[in-house]
Amino acid sequence: MPSKLELIKDVLQVAVDSGAERVGRVTTLITGVVRDVSRELGEWAGDVFEVVEAAKQAPAATKSSRRKPAKSAK
Helix, strand or coil, rough: CCCCCHHHHHHHHHHHHHHHHHHHHHHHHHHHHHHHHHHHHHHHHHHHHHHHHHHHHHHHHHHHHHHCEEECCC
């Protein structure tokens, strides 16, 4: 039969092993979430840059395609 000290050592070992495993799983989850959020923010920023660039080019394209309205005959 194991001694009281050996039982305490075994309980502590199992508790530390379990805690380390849980911390590892939580760390993996957090890392994945940070990666996904970073990717989404990067794609959103890319969309914003595209819209800003299109907005800068739109006035030039609009001005060159505008015609003066024809005068109506009275």
